[in-house]
Amino acid sequence: MPVDATTAVLEAVGAPEPMSVEPLAGGTYNTVARVTFGDGRDWVVKIPPAHATGLSYEHRLLVNEVTFYGAAAGATASIPRVVHSELDPGAPAGAYVVMTACPGRPWSALGGDLTADETRALRVELGGVVGRLHGVTGPGGYGYPAEPLGPLAPTWREAFTAMAEAVLADAERYGVRLPYSVGRIREVLAGASDVLDEVTRPALVHFDLWQGNVLVTGEPGARRIGGIVDGERMFWGDPVADLVSTSLFGDPETDLDFLAGYAAATGAPLDFTPAVRRRIDLCRSYLYLIMLTETVPRSAGPDAVETTWNEVAPRLVTAIEGLGQPPGRRQRAGLRTGAASDA
Incomplete structure (x- = not known):
């Protein structure tokens, strides 16, 4: 369950008992939750699926995310700051990234x-x-x-x-x-x-x-x-x-x-x-x-x-x-119903 997975991550990073754990909707790939603590800290915990069946480029996406925030930190303040990350899915709590929550909707x-x-x-x-x-x-x-x-x-x-x-x-x-x-x-x-x-x-x-x-x-x-x-x-x-x-x-x-x-x-x-x-x-x-x-x-x-x-x-x-070189015989989008092929 999402809350259980988030709890495991919080325990792994030694976080105190949170005031609230709120699952965040809108994504289609990861489990994401917003965690609020009594001392005012506000975190977002992101956990990838344990056994994802996705596209080839989607392997180890958290590596990209952690890289992005680290690289972007000097360019803009409008990004989360990574607080904790574990990129090895074989770690005790699995792979995850914990970041500061940004304001807004x-x-x-x-x-x-x-x-x-x-x-x-x-x-x-x-x-x-x-x-x-x-x-x-x-x-x-x-x-x-x-x-x-x-x-x-x-x-x-x-x-x-x-x-x-x-x-x-x-x-x-x-x-x-x-x-x-x-x-x-x-x-x-x-x-x-x-x-x-x-x-x-x-x-x-x-x-x-x-x-x-x-x-x-x-x-x-x-x-x-x-x-x-x-x-x-x-x-x-x-x-x-x-x-x-x-x-x-x-x-x-x-x-x-x-x-x-x-x-x-x-x-x-x-x-x-x-x-x-x-x-x-x-x-x-x-x-x-x-x-x-x-x-x-x-x-x-x-x-x-x-x-x-x-x-x-x-x-x-x-x-x-x-692109100037459309495939041979153009077809109206929406009319082709077959699977992708090299035919």
């Missing part, structure tokens, strides 16, 4: 509570935070710090190719419904990968910056970002990859407030050259492939699977076509 939960002016100000602030995160450079390679797909790669093209190949192999293994065959998608991604050689510095990329992972705090009229959380999907790579989730299902070029904050933090506006747009479409394709494929190992219900298909599959088609 998920941006996605505020809905209509935000005014247009507040939203614009938050977009500017978020752009600044992301720009500062992208100023952090990795330790000498590209890819996931947990190395689920092998050691960090010497180039971003090699890392991205391995990442894309892993999720395509997962799609085949799980028999996932895709709008094109795996073979065709592989061909298109490979044909566009030359633009990835533009990336010559492994930047810190969160890659899961949808509004559910951005906490907003403050009273109406004085809203601000209180936390950037769930850094477990991070990698060292192309900074434009974060534009895929910060503008999830939208166009980052029209997110002018975010771009203004980003430019202020980095010292230069982001230039959406044709090559940058192709890099964004490559990263979009990767994220959309993950979103479609993960529904199978996570045993999403029929309604959730259909909703994901309706939202994501047409956008994957658009991204693939945006």
Whole structure:
């Protein structure tokens, strides 16, 4: 049970008896609980599933998360501080990370509570935070710090190719419904990968910056970002990859407030050259492939699977076509019902 697992972690780290242990909802992978102590400390305990059946890149995700918070600490105050961590699933209490709780509620939960002016100000602030995160450079390679797909790669093209190949192999293994065959998608991604050689510095990329992972705090009229959380999907790579989730299902070029904050933090506006747009479409394709494929190992219900298909599959088609080399015979997204194959 979640509370029992959290209690085991608290005992392992020698924590005092908590005032409260509150399970946190919203995630789809880990067990997460907020723990409050009488001395005012407020922690979040995250525990991965003991026997996860997931995607290839999801092995040892806590390594990525701990790496993210450590690397980001000097770039922004809007992240948790790791208090305790155990990355060995064979440890007595299993693997876990204990971190300080950030103030605020998920941006996605505020809905209509935000005014247009507040939203614009938050977009500017978020752009600044992301720009500062992208100023952090990795330790000498590209890819996931947990190395689920092998050691960090010497180039971003090699890392991205391995990442894309892993999720395509997962799609085949799980028999996932895709709008094109795996073979065709592989061909298109490979044909566009030359633009990835533009990336010559492994930047810190969160890659899961949808509004559910951005906490907003403050009273109406004085809203601000209180936390950037769930850094477990991070990698060292192309900074434009974060534009895929910060503008999830939208166009980052029209997110002018975010771009203004980003430019202020980095010292230069982001230039959406044709090559940058192709890099964004490559990263979009990767994220959309993950979103479609993960529904199978996570045993999403029929309604959730259909909703994901309706939202994501047409956008994957658009991204693939945006790369300039769409798979042979285009098909309308939503009409293909078979499993992924190389046919």
